[in-house]
Amino acid sequence: MATEKILDVRDVSTAFKIDGHFYDAVTHVNLQIKKDEILAIVGESGCGKSTLATTIMGLHDPAETKISGEIDFEGTNLVGLPEDKYNKIRGAKIGMIFQDPLSSLNPLKRVEDQIKEVMDYHTDLSSEKKHARVIELLSQMGIVNPERTAHQFPHELSGGMRQRVVIAIAIACKPDLLIADEPTTALDVTIQAQILDVLLNIQKENHAGIVLITHDLGVVAQTADKVAVMYAGQIVEYGSTKQIFKTPKHPYTRSLLRSIPQLGGESDDLYVISGNVPSLQKMPASGDRFASRIPWIPASDHEKNPQMHEVSSGHLVRCTCYKSFYFPDQKKKKVANELN
Amino acid sequence: MWKTILRRILIMIPEIIILSIIVFLLAKAMPGDPFTGSINPRAGVAQIHHLMEVNGLYDPWYQQYWNWVVHLFHGNLGESYQYNEPVTRIIGQRAVNTLWLSLFTVVLTYLIALPMGIYAGRHEGKLPDTVIRFYTYVTYCIPFFVILVLGIWIFGYVLGWFPTTGSVSPTANGTFATIGSRFYHMLLPGILGALFGTVNIVQYLRSEVVDAKSSDYVRTARAKGVPINDIYRHHIFRNSLLPIAAFAGYSITGLLNGAIFTESVFSYPGMGLLFVNSISYRDYTVITALVLLFGILNIFGTLLSDIILSIVDPRIRIE
Numbered sequence: 001m002a003t004e005k006i007l008d009v010r011d012v013s014t015a016f017k018i019d020g021h022f023y024d025a026v027t028h029v030n031l032q033i034k035k036d037e038i039l040a041i042v043g044e045s046g047c048g049k050s051t052l053a054t055t056i057m058g059l060h061d062p063a064e065t066k067i068s069g070e071i072d073f074e075g076t077n078l079v080g081l082p083e084d085k086y087n088k089i090r091g092a093k094i095g096m097i098f099q100d101p102l103s104s105l106n107p108l109k110r111v112e113d114q115i116k117e118v119m120d121y122h123t124d125l126s127s128e129k130k131h132a133r134v135i136e137l138l139s140q141m142g143i144v145n146p147e148r149t150a151h152q153f154p155h156e157l158s159g160g161m162r163q164r165v166v167i168a169i170a171i172a173c174k175p176d177l178l179i180a181d182e183p184t185t186a187l188d189v190t191i192q193a194q195i196l197d198v199l200l201n202i203q204k205e206n207h208a209g210i211v212l213i214t215h216d217l218g219v220v221a222q223t224a225d226k227v228a229v230m231y232a233g234q235i236v237e238y239g240s241t242k243q244i245f246k247t248p249k250h251p252y253t254r255s256l257l258r259s260i261p262q263l264g265g266e267s268d269d270l271y272v273i274s275g276n277v278p279s280l281q282k283m284p285a286s287g288d289r290f291a292s293r294i295p296w297i298p299a300s301d302h303e304k305n306p307q308m309h310e311v312s313s314g315h316l317v318r319c320t321c322y323k324s325f326y327f328p329d330q331k332k333k334k335v336a337n338e339l340n
Numbered sequence: 341m342w343k344t345i346l347r348r349i350l351i352m353i354p355e356i357i358i359l360s361i362i363v364f365l366l367a368k369a370m371p372g373d374p375f376t377g378s379i380n381p382r383a384g385v386a387q388i389h390h391l392m393e394v395n396g397l398y399d400p401w402y403q404q405y406w407n408w409v410v411h412l413f414h415g416n417l418g419e420s421y422q423y424n425e426p427v428t429r430i431i432g433q434r435a436v437n438t439l440w441l442s443l444f445t446v447v448l449t450y451l452i453a454l455p456m457g458i459y460a461g462r463h464e465g466k467l468p469d470t471v472i473r474f475y476t477y478v479t480y481c482i483p484f485f486v487i488l489v490l491g492i493w494i495f496g497y498v499l500g501w502f503p504t505t506g507s508v509s510p511t512a513n514g515t516f517a518t519i520g521s522r523f524y525h526m527l528l529p530g531i532l533g534a535l536f537g538t539v540n541i542v543q544y545l546r547s548e549v550v551d552a553k554s555s556d557y558v559r560t561a562r563a564k565g566v567p568i569n570d571i572y573r574h575h576i577f578r579n580s581l582l583p584i585a586a587f588a589g590y591s592i593t594g595l596l597n598g599a600i601f602t603e604s605v606f607s608y609p610g611m612g613l614l615f616v617n618s619i620s621y622r623d624y625t626v627i628t629a630l631v632l633l634f635g636i637l638n639i640f641g642t643l644l645s646d647i648i649l650s651i652v653d654p655r656i657r658i659e
C-alpha cells in the first residue's frame with residue numbers, strides 16, 4: 001500500500017523577477033513522495049523551502065515568477081496548470097499548512113466559516129453536515145470545546161489553537177498530499193510536540209503523503225521517512241532518514257548535523273556554519289554554492305558543476321568531493337573519513 | 341458589542357459637557373455685553389448694571405453656565421444681532437440646506453471613491469491604476485478652494501451648465517420644480533466636494549487592497565482552492581472596506597470644514613456661509629451656537645465611526 005506514488009517533482013526550478021531579471025530560488029529540484037510517507041525538507045532560512053512548497057501549490061504570480069520542470073501530481077502536471085483546474089486540486093487533493101498561524105487566518109471571519117469555506121468549494125455537503133465536519137475536525141485536532149472554538153474569531157485563540165484551525169482547514173477534505181511549511185516554528189516547545197502528534201495521527205487516519213518543511217533536525221529524526229537536504233535552492237542530499245542521520249555525506253548535511261549537539265556525533269563542540277545562504281542576486285552562476293562556507297577546503301577540491309550521485313540505494317549526494325571533505329579540527333582524520 | 345457602544349456613548353457625555361463649558365466661557369470672553377444692541381443707546385450705566393443684575397450676569401460663572409444650559413435645553417440660544425431673530429430659527433433652515441448638500445456630497449464621494457480604490461488596488465500597476473493615482477495626486481496637490489473656484493468658473497460661468505449661487509431658484513414653482521431646482525443647485529458644489537473627498541478614500545482603499553492581496557489569509561484562501569474572484573469578494577474587499585466604513589463618521593468633520601469653503605464660493609445658504617458671515621458681522625450669539633453645534637456634530641461623527649467599527653470589526657468588540 002505504501003508504494004503508491006502521489007507526487008513526482010522533476011527538475012523543477014522557480015525564478016523570481018527582481019529588478020527585471022529572473023533569479024532562481026529553487027534550482028533543478030527532484031523529489032518523490034508516496035502515500036503514507038513523510039518527506040522532510042531541511043535547510044537554513046532562505047534556502048528555498050517555502051518557495052518549493054508554494055511552487056507545488058501553484059501560488060506564485062505567473063507575471064513575477066518563472067517555473068520550469070514538471071510536477072506530476074497523481075498523473076497531472078501542475079506546472080502551467082490553468083487556475084480553474086488548480087482550484088479543483090488545491091484544498092481538495094493537496095492541503096497546505098503555512099509557516100505563520102497568526103496571520104494565516106482571516107481576522108474577520110469566524111473559525112467555523114473559514115473551515116467551511118474549503119468544503120464549500122470541494123464538497124456538496126449540506127450546511128448541517130459541514131458544521132458536523134467542522135466539529136469533528138476540531139475535536140480531532142485535540143480542541144476540548146469545539147463548538148465554542150468554531151464560533152470564535154482568530155484573535156480570540158492562542159497561536160497553538162490557530163495552528164490547529166489551520167491544520168483543520170488543510171485536512172478538511174482529506175487531501176492525498178499535505179504540505180506543512182514549518183508548522184511548529186512559531187509555537188513554543190510543548191505546543192510544537194502536540195501539533196506534531198496531531199499531524200502524525202491525521203496521517204495514520206488519512207494515509208496522506210506529507211511534505212514536512214522544517215529546520216528542526218530533531219523533528220525530522222522523530223517523524224520523517226525520507227529527508228531532502230536543501231541548500232541555496234538545490235537539493236544537496238536525499239535519502240532515508242536513517243541514511244541521512246547515520247551516514248551523512250554532503251558537507252552541508254554534516255555541518256547541519258554537527259550544529260546540533262545530541263545528533264552530531266562527529267565532535268562534542270557545537271558547530272556553527274560560517275556565513276549565510278547567499279541572496280538570490282548574489283547566487284554564484286556557476287561552480288559550487290556551498291564552497292564559500294567551508295573556506296578551508298582548497299579550491300582544487302571543489303567540483304566545477306557538482307551533480308547528484310547515488311552513493312547507495314536511494315541515497316543521493318551532490319558532488320563527489322564529499323569523500324575528501326573534513327572539518328578544520330579533523331584534518332588528520334582525513335584518511336579515516338575517506339574510508340567511510 | 342452593545343457594551344462597547346454603551347461605553348462609547350458614556351464617554352461622549354463628559355466630552356460634550358467639556359465642549360459646552362469651553363464654548364460658554366469663550367462666549368463670555370467676547371467683548372461687549374448682550375444688551376448694548378437691544379436697549380436704548382442713551383440708557384445709563386446704572387440701567388445696564390440693573391439689567392445685568394436682573395439677568396444674573398453677576399452670578400458666579402457656574403451658576404451662569406447652568407442657566408445657559410437650561411436655556412439651551414429649551415431651545416433658547418439667544419437672538420442674532422445681525423438678523424434680530426432667534427438664533428435657532430436662523431440656523432434651522434440653513435442646517436437643512438447644509439445637511440442635504442453634505443449628504444449628497446458624501447454619497448457621491450463614496451460612489452466615486454469605492455470603485456476607483458478597489459479597481460486601482462486590484463489592477464495595481466496597470467494603466468487605469470496609473471491614471472487613478474495621477475488623478476488623486478493632482479487633486480491632492482490643488483487646494484480645495486482652487487478646485488471650487490476653477491469649477492464654478494468653468495462649469496458655472498464659461499459653460500453655464502450649473503447655477504452659481506443659492507440653493508433653489510426663486511422662480512421654481514410647485515413641489516417637483518422646487519425639489520428639482522434644489523438638486524440642480526447642489527450638483528456642482530456636490531460634485532466638486534466629492535472630487536476632493538475621494539482622494540483620501542481612494543488612496544487608502546487602494547493601499548488596503550494591495551496589502552490584502554499579498555496577505556497570508558488570502559494565500560490560505562488560495563490554498564483552499566477558492567477562485568480569485570471569490571477571494572476578492574469574500575476576503576479582500578470585505579477586509580479593505582472595513583476601515584473605510586469607519587471613515588463615514590469622521591467624514592462629518594471634513595464635510596463641515598468643506599461646507600465653509602463650498603458655501604462661500606457658491607453663496608449656498610447653509611451653516612458654512614452663515615458662519616463666515618456671522619464672523620464678519622461679529623454676530624456672537626450665532627457664532628457661539630454654530631461652534632457648539634459643529635463641536636457636537638464632530639463628537640457624534642467620531643461616535644458613529646467607533647460604533648460602525650465595533651459592528652464590522654470583531655477584534656475591537658469587548659465581550
Ligand SMILES: Nc1ncnc2c1ncn2[C@@H]1O[C@H](COP(=O)(O)OP(=O)(O)OP(=O)(O)O)[C@@H](O)[C@H]1O
Nearest residue numbers: 016018025044045046047048049050051052279280
Ligand atoms: N516573492 C519573492 N520575490 C523575490 N524573492 C523571493 C520571493 N520569495 C522568496 N524569495 C527569496 O527566495 C529565497 C528563498 O526563500 P524561501 O522563503 O523559499 O526560503 P525558506 O527556505 O522558506 O526560508 P525560511 O526558513 O526563512 O522560511 C530567499 O532568498 C528569499 O529572499
Ligand code: SF4
Nearest residue numbers: 288290291302303319
Ligand atoms: S564542490 Fe562538493 S564539497 Fe565543494 S562545496 Fe560543492 S558540494 Fe561541497
Ligand SMILES: [Mg+2]
Nearest residue numbers: 049050051099
Ligand atoms: Mg519558509
